[in-house]
Amino acid sequence: MTPLVEPFRGSAAVAGGVLTPAQLRGPRWQRVLPDVYVAAGVELTHELRARAAVVLLPGAVVTGLSAAWLWQVDVDGPDGAAHSSRVEVTVPPGGNARVPGLLVRRRALPDHQVGCPPWLRDVPTLWPDHAALELAADPARDHVESVVVLDQFCAAGRASLTSLRRAATGWSGRGCRLLQAALRDADGLAGSPPETRLRLGMRAAGLPAPVAQHRLVRATGQRVKYLDFAWPHLRLAVEYDGSNHVLTSTRPEAGFALPKDRRVLNEVQELGWQLFYVTAPDHRDLAGVVARIGSALAARAAQLGVPLHPAS
Template structure:
C-alpha cells in the first residue's frame, strides 16, 4: 500500500487489515473508505488517485487538474483539490470538486488501475473555465508530447471539438486560447513567462529555439529573440548553476546574451520584468544592426 491510496473495505475483506487497524495511527482517511499510509506525503497525484477511487464504482474518472496529474502533465496549483467527473450524483467532501457530466468516445485514459479524462478532454474542460493565462498553460501542458504518455493533440483540436458541441459554456473564448497556445513549451512557468511578454505587447519570442555552439553541441533556449541574440531562460528549482554558467559561456562565444528569470520575476514583479526584457531586446537589436552596417561599409 505504501503511499498509494486504497479502499479500506477491500483491504479488510482480503484480510490484509482490520477495521481497528484502519482507525489506528498507521493510516489516514482521505475520503469515505479511501485511505493511505499515515506517513505518505501529500501531493496532487495522491489526491487525484484518492478522488478517482471514491467515484470509480459509480463510473467516475479523475478530471481537470487531477486528470492532468495522472496524465503526467501537471499544470495546476500544488494545493489543487481532487477533481472528478461523474455521470450521476456524488456527495461533496472536503478536498473534492465534483463535476457532473459524461465522456464521449476516446475521452477516457486508463493506466495502472487509474482512469482520467483524456488530454484533449481535460484541456477542453480546463480551458473553458480558467482565466486566459492559466487556460493557455493547461493547453500547452496537455498538448505537449511526452514519451510513454497518452497521445497528445494539437491546440486547434479544441476548436473542432467546439464545432461538435456548439454552445458549450466558456467555449467562445477558445479562439484566443488556441491562438496563444504553443505545445513546444516545456513547463507551465515557461508558458507564463512567454505570455507575460506577449500580453504586454512585445513580439512573440521563439519557443525552444535551437542553436549549435562552436564545439558542435546543441543548445535550446526556452525563449529567444534571434534578431537580438537574446535568450530567456526560466530557472526552476532543479536548474544546475554550474551547467548553466558553462552553457552560457559557450553561447556567449556566438554573441548570445542569456537572461535568466525566476518565478518571482514572472509572478511578483511582472512589470519590471517586461521593462527589462523590452530594454534588452531593443538595445541589443540596435547594436547588432549597427555592427552589421559597419561590416557592410
C-alpha cells in the same frame, strides 16, 4: 501487495468476515474517504485519494486538476493538486453524491475521452487532451493562465498542439471562446508557466516575436544550447533563470549544474550572442521586466545597425 493495502471498502471487509468493526477502527487501518480505508502508515497522496474515490464510487472518472495531476501535469505549480486533499471526479447523471473530500460533478463522458494512465490501470481518468481543454476553458482562469495550462500539457509530453486542436473541434458551450483564444496563443514550447507568462507579456507589449527554444549551434553544426527566447537577427536571447523555473520545468536541462552552465554561457557569448536574464522575482513586476527587455532589444538593434523588427 495484498488487497487490504490498497484502498478498500470497510463495509465489504466486515461483511466478508475479513475484519471486525473493532479491528477496522483500530490502529492498523486509516480512513481515506467514508467507508474507504487503507493500511496505517501509507502516505495519503493525491494519487491514493483518487484510487479511493473510484473504489467508493464505481463508474467515477477522475477529472479536473486531479486528472492533470494523475497524468503528471501539475498546472498550478508546487501548490497545485499535489497538495490538495480534495479529488475531483465525474459520475454519470442522476442521484446525489456528496462525499467529504471529493468534488463530485455529474455528466456523461464519452468513452473516447476516458482512459487510464499506464501506471494506474484501475483508475479511469479523463484523457490528457480533454483534461487540458476543460481546464483551459474554465472561466475562473484568465486568458494567460488558460494558455499556461495548454503549454504545460505539451511540455509534459501528454498532448501536442495538433492533438489539442483536433480534440477541440466542435467544442461548444462553457468557456468556448476562452478556449479557442488560448489554443491560438499556445505554442507548446514553454518549459514552465513563467516562460508562457513572459512570452505573452512580451507579445502584449508589441516586442518583436522571439523564437522559442532556439537551437544555437556551432559552425560545425554541434548544438551549444537551446535558448528560451531568441532574436537571431539581433543575436540576443532571454533566459529564464530561477528556482521557480527549476521546480516547475519539465525539460531535463532545467536541472541547474553551475559549472557546466557557466561554460555553456561563456560559449554562447563567444559566438557573439548577448544574454538577458529573467529570474523568478522579476515576475512580481512583469511589465517592468518586459520594458527592460524592450530597451535591451532596441539598444542591441542600434549597436548592430539592424532593424528592431526583422523583415518578414
